[in-house]
Amino acid sequence: MKAEGLSVTLSQSSPIALDCTLDCAPGELLALVGPSGSGKSTVLRCIAGLQRPQNGRITCAGKTWLDKDIALPPQQRRVGMVFQSYSLLPHLSAQDNVALALWQLPRGERLEAAQAWLARVHLHGLGERRPGELSGGQQQRVALARALARAVGDATQPTVLLLDEPFSAVDQVTRRKLQQELARLRRELSIPIVLVTHDLDEARMLADRMVLLHRGVGLQSGPPEEIMTRPRNAAVARLTGLNNLFEGIVGGRAADGMILLEWQGLHLEVHGDQDFAAGTRVCWVVPPEGVRLHRRGRPYPNEGSNQVTGSIEDKLVLGPFTHVTLRPARGGPPLAFSLPSHIAEQDAITPGAEATVTLLPRAIQLMPWEG
Amino acid sequence: MMDWAALLLSLKLAVLTTLLLVPLAVLLARPLAWSRFAGKGLLEALVALPLVLPPTVLGYYLLTAFASHAPIGRAYAALTGRTLVFSFDGLLLASLIFNLPFAVQPIQRAFGGIPRAAREAAWCCGLSSWRTLWRVELPLAWPGLLSAIVLTFAHTLGEFGVVLMVGGNISEQTRTVAISIYDRMQAFDESGVAAMSALLVGISFSAIGAFHLLTRRIGHHEG
Numbered sequence: 001m002k003a004e005g006l007s008v009t010l011s012q013s014s015p016i017a018l019d020c021t022l023d024c025a026p027g028e029l030l031a032l033v034g035p036s037g038s039g040k041s042t043v044l045r046c047i048a049g050l051q052r053p054q055n056g057r058i059t060c061a062g063k064t065w066l067d068k069d070i071a072l073p074p075q076q077r078r079v080g081m082v083f084q085s086y087s088l089l090p091h092l093s094a095q096d097n098v099a100l101a102l103w104q105l106p107r108g109e110r111l112e113a114a115q116a117w118l119a120r121v122h123l124h125g126l127g128e129r130r131p132g133e134l135s136g137g138q139q140q141r142v143a144l145a146r147a148l149a150r151a152v153g154d155a156t157q158p159t160v161l162l163l164d165e166p167f168s169a170v171d172q173v174t175r176r177k178l179q180q181e182l183a184r185l186r187r188e189l190s191i192p193i194v195l196v197t198h199d200l201d202e203a204r205m206l207a208d209r210m211v212l213l214h215r216g217v218g219l220q221s222g223p224p225e226e227i228m229t230r231p232r233n234a235a236v237a238r239l240t241g242l243n244n245l246f247e248g249i250v251g252g253r254a255a256d257g258m259i260l261l262e263w264q265g266l267h268l269e270v271h272g273d274q275d276f277a278a279g280t281r282v283c284w285v286v287p288p289e290g291v292r293l294h295r296r297g298r299p300y301p302n303e304g305s306n307q308v309t310g311s312i313e314d315k316l317v318l319g320p321f322t323h324v325t326l327r328p329a330r331g332g333p334p335l336a337f338s339l340p341s342h343i344a345e346q347d348a349i350t351p352g353a354e355a356t357v358t359l360l361p362r363a364i365q366l367m368p369w370e371g
Numbered sequence: 372m373m374d375w376a377a378l379l380l381s382l383k384l385a386v387l388t389t390l391l392l393v394p395l396a397v398l399l400a401r402p403l404a405w406s407r408f409a410g411k412g413l414l415e416a417l418v419a420l421p422l423v424l425p426p427t428v429l430g431y432y433l434l435t436a437f438a439s440h441a442p443i444g445r446a447y448a449a450l451t452g453r454t455l456v457f458s459f460d461g462l463l464l465a466s467l468i469f470n471l472p473f474a475v476q477p478i479q480r481a482f483g484g485i486p487r488a489a490r491e492a493a494w495c496c497g498l499s500s501w502r503t504l505w506r507v508e509l510p511l512a513w514p515g516l517l518s519a520i521v522l523t524f525a526h527t528l529g530e531f532g533v534v535l536m537v538g539g540n541i542s543e544q545t546r547t548v549a550i551s552i553y554d555r556m557q558a559f560d561e562s563g564v565a566a567m568s569a570l571l572v573g574i575s576f577s578a579i580g581a582f583h584l585l586t587r588r589i590g591h592h593e594g
Contacts, residue, residue: 050491074494087492091510100506101496150496 004061006160006192010046012054018042020218022211024160024192026061031207031224032196035239039216040196041084044162047194048081049074060192061158078159080151082166086143088131094118094142095127101150113153117145122181137174140166144182151191161193167202179205200228200240214239229287233367237285243336244286247369252278258361264330269305271361281369290363291337293324294356296347306359308335312351317341324349326357335359372563376543377551378570384459384547385527388466389520395467396474396519401508403475404482419476421469430536433465437537462538462545469533473522481515482508514586521582525575 005025012018016039024030032040045051047058049065049072058066065072080101088097098114105113118127121141131139144166151159166182167175183206186193197203203210204224211221219239220232231237237245251260251267259270261284276282294300294307310328322344325334337357339349349355402408403415421429437444437455444455455461485508493503509516531549538545540554548567555563 048491048495050494074491075497075499078497079495081492081495083488083492085488087486087488089489089492089507089511100493100498103496103498103502146492146496 006047006061006194007059008043008047008056009058010043010053010056012056014054016042016216018046018053018216020211020213020216022194022218022221024194024209026192027186027190028208029186029193029195029206031203031210032194032213033200033203033210034198034213036198037215038213040198040213041164042216043213044081044164044194044196047077047160048079048162049077060160063158078151078157080147080149080159080161082140082143082147082161082163084165084168086131086139086169088139088142088146090131093128093130094123094134094138097131097142098127098146098149101146102153105153114145114149117149118142120148120185121145135174136170137178140170140174140178148189152189159191161189161191163193163195165196165198167197167199182206200224204228212236212239229289229363230365231285231367234283234285234370237283237365237367242285242287244288244291246284246333248282248284250276250278250280250282250366259366261364261366264328264332266306266308266330268359268364269361270364270366272364272366274366276366283367283369284364285367286335286359286364288337290360291335292358292360293337293339293343293347293349294358295343300356300358306361307356308359309354309356310335312349312353312355315344315349315351317344322349326355373566373570374546374548374551374555374563377546377548378567380459380543380546381528381548384462384466385524387463388470388527389523391463392467392470392474392523393478393516393519396471396478397509397516400475400479400482403479405487419472422472426469426530426532427536429469430465430533433461433468433533433537437461437464456537457539457541457545459538459544462534462547465533465537466527466530469530470523470526473526474519477515477518477522478512479515481512481518484515485511517582517585521578525578528571528575 005023005028007023009021010018018039020043022030022032032043034040042051046053046056052071056066060077064070065077089100092100095111095114095118098117099110102110102113115127118124121144123138123141123145126134126138131142134142147161151161167178170178179202195206207224209222210224210227212219212227214235220227220236227236228240231240231242234245246263248261248263248268251262254260254269259272259274259276261268261270308326308328310326313325313327313334316323320341321338322341323336323338324344325336327334335357399418403411434456435441439445439448439454439456447453447455447460453460455464489507489511490503493507498506529549531553534545534547535550540546540550548571552564552567555567
């Protein structure tokens, strides 16, 4: 538990089940990721004090916001919150919306400070406009400026910045731009930032760490890269969209320390430190990046181990990349991988064609078996 | 000709009723718009009752309740030394009651139309409930408040049955312009009736016209 950051433990059984723990250090961006209905917004609302869980403990910079007999109202938690639909007040101009978060300043300084925050999010000269006169992206910036004004305004207080699906309501070009701006802006912020999103790519781009939430339960936390390539269990693999999920039996260790995995009569080599006894039934997963196609007419280095031969079952060209599924000749469910579209074309990767792939020993992840 | 005293009394009653009732209606309408509690349906029905009851029936019950031997009348006499029956005080209290739906319902609708997220945003900005009321809720509910003000004012000016039952017809105390018009009609003072009726139409029309202008301007402003 880091005393200086945000530390959250929540549990409840109704109205929606919650069981999750998260920590976010100052300056760290933590993504709360999960499908819709997974409870991620509820967690954020509990942190903000807009909702009270049945049980829980929230501390921020050593100050207790929530415990058995403490529940500070949102006003007493210094939380900058960007709401999903921004929640700008329609009767106030952009700068007055930001100034609302600065009400503790003397009247004269408020407007100037609000304009400074608007400038910080690249909204010079639009302060007089009302939310209805601004585009979606501009409204999002006003909401961010307001949240920053609240969270960063007073350096002496424990603060946190909360972002609830902040980019979900804008078009993709604006989204990319806003995401880049957030990535730049956050380098200057030394407070914990919690981002709620259902977009794994967004989490991968922006977050230092993420917590994967499913039905209110925190399934795994760690760097996004790790969660997406090293899922702790099959549920995490499914939620992160890893389709190459298979079952096998651990065959023991090879002389070179590799774990041997028996699958469809093959002995796959797995480079890992997981400790499964020989004979254990496991689930395993290999991310599409860990599947390498053998090019036609070219030798594949390290010939021999982890080769799977089969016939191409399906091919889907998605712009520069082509998604391919391979039906292994020895049986079993198909393997999915992708490759640059020009290579698929050169090698005549079409349904029915024969192909061989190698599964990289380093990319294979073993997980506990589940029925 | 014109019964200026009656007109003045009507205006005084309308202004006082509006000033007292609108803040009360805000207090009552907020929980009705946002909360669920036991007896909410009953409370809403009670608030709406003056809309459907014949004014004479409402007036009869109020008169009974205000009587000096009834609890309300007795309590009021003990507190102030004055009576509620056939007095301006009683008229004002009756007016507050029969105007309840005209004040509460538009305000309740207006508060119900404020998204919860708007209030939450204000709380997250650190605004207390009181500050949120003034900076966020009232500005957003303004058209509903205006509607309540105009309806209460105009309705008080025009109320006849309840006023007659509770207030009687005492010059400069309880004789409002509506009563005065009826009085003059019975005395065959047709020019007086015509003049006062025309004035009442003028005032009511201006009030409603001003309301429409103001709400249109607000609508325009909010874009």
